[in-house]
Amino acid sequence: xxxxxxxxxxxxxxxxxxxxxxxxxxxxxxxxxxxxxxxxxxxxxxxxxxxxxxxxxxxxxxxxxxxxxxxxxxxxxxxxxxxxxxxxxxxxxxxxxxxxxxxxxxxxxxxxxxxxxxxxxxxxxxxxxxxxxxxxxxxxxxxxxxxxxxxxxxxxxxxxxxxxxxxxxxxxxxxxxxxxxxxxxxxxxxxxxxxxxxxxxxxxxxxxx
Numbered sequence: 001x002x003x004x005x006x007x008x009x010x011x012x013x014x015x016x017x018x019x020x021x022x023x024x025x026x027x028x029x030x031x032x033x034x035x036x037x038x039x040x041x042x043x044x045x046x047x048x049x050x051x052x053x054x055x056x057x058x059x060x061x062x063x064x065x066x067x068x069x070x071x072x073x074x075x076x077x078x079x080x081x082x083x084x085x086x087x088x089x090x091x092x093x094x095x096x097x098x099x100x101x102x103x104x105x106x107x108x109x110x111x112x113x114x115x116x117x118x119x120x121x122x123x124x125x126x127x128x129x130x131x132x133x134x135x136x137x138x139x140x141x142x143x144x145x146x147x148x149x150x151x152x153x154x155x156x157x158x159x160x161x162x163x164x165x166x167x168x169x170x171x172x173x174x175x176x177x178x179x180x181x182x183x184x185x186x187x188x189x190x191x192x193x194x195x196x197x198x199x200x201x202x203x204x205x206x207x208x209x
Contacts, residue, residue: 076092103142143184
């Protein structure tokens with residue numbers, strides 16, 4: 001079993017990865033974590049029938065400047081305060097793995113935990129700009145991904161380069177529970193109640209520094 005600092009990767013999260021659980025991966029800077037992160041996680045747990053969702057609190061988001069991001073320890077503490085559902089595990093596994101980009105994180109997790117059935121989770125706002133991520137096509141060909149609708153992004157998300165390129169790999173929302181068992185590329189777009197919370201809005205309102 002891989003050994004990681006329990007402050008970065010809780011033992012329960014490691015146990016789930018090693019046991020071959022169905023795990024949704026929700027990455028990001030979580031600067032700060034908020035109710036929309038919880039909403040995406042709960043929707044994914046229910047609709048994909050996952051065993052757990054792991055929040056991957058990044059050391060530094062490659063698309064954001066370091067001055068925009070609070071210290072990792074502060075972001076982890078906030079995330080653990082918000083993620084009260086026991087099926088959500090808050091980790092800094094990218095810090096432990098030494099990875100910065102999603103494609104490298106996914107590759108490292110699949111290499112170290114070959115039994116785990118991983119699904120990448122994202123909001124519709126991220127699908128709209130997924131093509132800006134490093135080696136985004138490789139990510140989609142490595143791991144199934146589920147997109148949860150976010151307010152104001154559905155049209156742009158479904159018209160984005162990633163949605164168009166992988167249109168034939170889209171799974172019907174009614175069959176979302178099948179996604180963890182599908183070989184990539186495979187993805188689903190799930191529309192439910194839209195949670196308007198955002199990290200940017202919280203920072204602009206002075207509720208996070």
